[in-house]
Amino acid sequence: MSTRGYVNVAVILAAITSLEVSTYYVDFGPLFLPALLTMMAVKFVMVVSYFMHLKFDNKLFSWLFYTGLFLAVGVYAAALATFHFFLR
């Protein structure tokens, strides 16, 4: 990727961060939580794909990282569910 490409990604990340912060001040109603979680996921994937070059690198690296990530999400979602966290 070129320097310009990296700057473009950073500008998009900054814009999404601004939108995230705006949710603290503007009432998004029922869209609040899904919008916030989507923006978080988009930022996460953009940094991993473009800044960490996972999109352009060998797929084995993606497998190693995303296995750890999804294992963590699964294990802790199950742990939180046992404490009825999602029913609150």
Place this chain on the structure above:
Amino acid sequence: MAETATAQPATAHDAHGAHVTSTGLSNVKLGMWLFLGSDCLLFGGLISTYMLYRGRVANGPTPEQVYDIPFTSVSSFVLLMSSLTMVLAVSAAHKRDDRGTNLWLTITALLGTTFVGGQVYEFTAFYNEGLGFTTSLFGSSFYTLTGFHGAHVTVGIIMLLALVAINKRSRVPGSKSETVEMIGLYWHFVDIVWIIIFTLVYLIPV
């Protein structure tokens, strides 16, 4: 046979000084991605513990009473921009531009230091508002989570500054661009962990 053994000894290096491996992939890079994948489990545990206990404030202040969203937003922006400067350092290293590499690494370290400084200020402000480490489950889980993240950023800053010092003496062992890239991967990881913390801890109300 003897010629083959001479051409590819066990410790052969490619044109960039990196070890030749049976997979064709760098073992260092493989190890770093494996470490980052396993670090997801560490932060996953800390984040889920916080999510579970964030409403348990006992007699202490609530998250809404202590959080300063504008301040933390600026800190988040600083850390996000440090990811840009880090990737520019990696890009400069691949172009064998030592001056550019050192410049971007130093700027990244400065931005990281600003973030950690902000976190120290935030912790001090929270403590003065009555939120100690043992005040409540919310306080304990909050300080443990953000403290672990701050410790990761601090280790990253030390690695960045050490790399600049070693690079200035031209004593980076093995492939220089790979070393910069590995520290870059670690740095971006602390950034993506903060992306999650900022949303789940600060922006979503209890």
